[in-house]
Amino acid sequence: MTSSETGYLLNDDQVADFIINGYHIVKPSFSKNFHSDVYTALEGLPTNPGDAVNDAVPALDQIYTHPSVVGALSSLLGSDYTMAEHRHCHRNHPGTRSQMWHQDNLNIPMLEDGHGRVPDHVRSVLVMYYPQNVEANMGPTALIPGSHLFTSAPDRNASQGNFRDQIIATVDAGSLLILHYDIWHAGTANTSDKVRYMVKYLFERKSESEDPSWNHDSSQDTRILDRLEKDEAAALQRSLVSKRNYLRTKMWNNLAGSARLEYEYRDKWAGAWPQPVK
Amino acid sequence: MAIKQRLLYLSGQSMDPRSPAISQALHEPIEGTIVEIDPTAKGLDYATVHDAVVDGWRIVHFPDQRGSVYDSDVEVIGFQFILEKLEEFND
Numbered sequence: 001m002t003s004s005e006t007g008y009l010l011n012d013d014q015v016a017d018f019i020i021n022g023y024h025i026v027k028p029s030f031s032k033n034f035h036s037d038v039y040t041a042l043e044g045l046p047t048n049p050g051d052a053v054n055d056a057v058p059a060l061d062q063i064y065t066h067p068s069v070v071g072a073l074s075s076l077l078g079s080d081y082t083m084a085e086h087r088h089c090h091r092n093h094p095g096t097r098s099q100m101w102h103q104d105n106l107n108i109p110m111l112e113d114g115h116g117r118v119p120d121h122v123r124s125v126l127v128m129y130y131p132q133n134v135e136a137n138m139g140p141t142a143l144i145p146g147s148h149l150f151t152s153a154p155d156r157n158a159s160q161g162n163f164r165d166q167i168i169a170t171v172d173a174g175s176l177l178i179l180h181y182d183i184w185h186a187g188t189a190n191t192s193d194k195v196r197y198m199v200k201y202l203f204e205r206k207s208e209s210e211d212p213s214w215n216h217d218s219s220q221d222t223r224i225l226d227r228l229e230k231d232e233a234a235a236l237q238r239s240l241v242s243k244r245n246y247l248r249t250k251m252w253n254n255l256a257g258s259a260r261l262e263y264e265y266r267d268k269w270a271g272a273w274p275q276p277v278k
Numbered sequence: 279m280a281i282k283q284r285l286l287y288l289s290g291q292s293m294d295p296r297s298p299a300i301s302q303a304l305h306e307p308i309e310g311t312i313v314e315i316d317p318t319a320k321g322l323d324y325a326t327v328h329d330a331v332v333d334g335w336r337i338v339h340f341p342d343q344r345g346s347v348y349d350s351d352v353e354v355i356g357f358q359f360i361l362e363k364l365e366e367f368n369d
Contacts, residue, residue: 098314136318150353159287159358161303161313168317188317235291235300236355 008071010214015075016224018122019251020231022148022180024076027172028066034059035174038131042089042197053089053199060199063129063176072178075214076122076255077205084124084202092139092187092196099186101144101157117182119149120250127201128177132194134170139190141169141177141198146233148180149247150240157184165234209257216259225261228252282307284363286335288327289356293341295327300356307367327359335361 010024018024041057049056063069064083073081103117104126118124134140144163168188169177179185181202190196228248236244253260285305290297302322303313324330331337341357 097312098316101315140317142315142317144355147355150355151351153352153354156354156358159303159313160289160301160355161287162316162319162322163301163355164299164322166315170317186315188315191318234355235298237291237357240353240355 005067005070008068010072010075012217012220012224015214016227018076019248021145021233022183023143024072024178026068026072026176027174028068030174035131048089051085051087053087073203076125077203078207078209078213080206081203082206084204087201090198092190094190094193096139096190098189101160101184101186103152103182103184117151119247121254124181124202124204126179126181127203129199130171130175131173131197133173134196136168136170137192138194138196139188141185142188143167143183143185144234147184148182149244152184209255212256212259218259221261279366279368281364282367284365286361287358288330289358290327293357299324299326330361335363338362
């Protein structure tokens, strides 16, 4: 990793944010017309090139070698991560209807180790690149923060529409949405008169962490553990909260290697008495 | 004019109809409509199932009283109530 890329590594709170919410947004800086040129090139494709989208639009290669992208992916997957062969250009044209909430398919041979759902680790991430501004009526990607920790029941999701705490990814041109592979997400309806492109990639972990692959500061451990126990991502039933907290800490420890957080008893209740309600 | 059934699926944070609503899906009795995520929506239509009942919706299905199954392979977020309203539609 170059010193430039090291400067873009995530910090403890950003990694905790990813574990809690399941997503992270990167905005690599490029020249003024870079993303509009990519958009124009995508518009000019006669058919969907599938996995060969980078051959059809070579400028896409530059995005994934940008230090801010390398830094974020190294932080989450280790510095020896790889880009999977599978990628897909989503063309969301005016009139496109909403997808159902879903977790992406596990039955793709490009997932090298063919793993199942991984609610306690980051083995692979989806990276969604948007070459144009995405407004709310242009079919933005919707996601449920924190849902990557749970395995969805697709039959039940078919009867769920808006979630109270859903995130609608209205983003600036050139933004990359990095998602835990198992997050519940959906493309939404495009009611505008504009085509919305999103090019999706898959990145994979190749080795287990021996040490944190991000800018780690062990003096923050107690505060981070507190965040993993208390921060809300989206409203859940109480029966899932303890499972959620356990999976968050286990995920952190799988990422951190030797710098694992230790669960130690500490008195969280001492302090001022509650005051009478006025 | 015909009386038709509107269906509102509302998931609560618990089986208590006064618990905060987590998600909603409105099924209108109109040909061609589907349940979609509305990215332009500002929150849910009702804060609780009880608020929907106050507004005239009638509960026709209560969530399974067994609640969540511990250590289940799959998770469902929220406890789903199904409500109906019978209204006149001008087809």
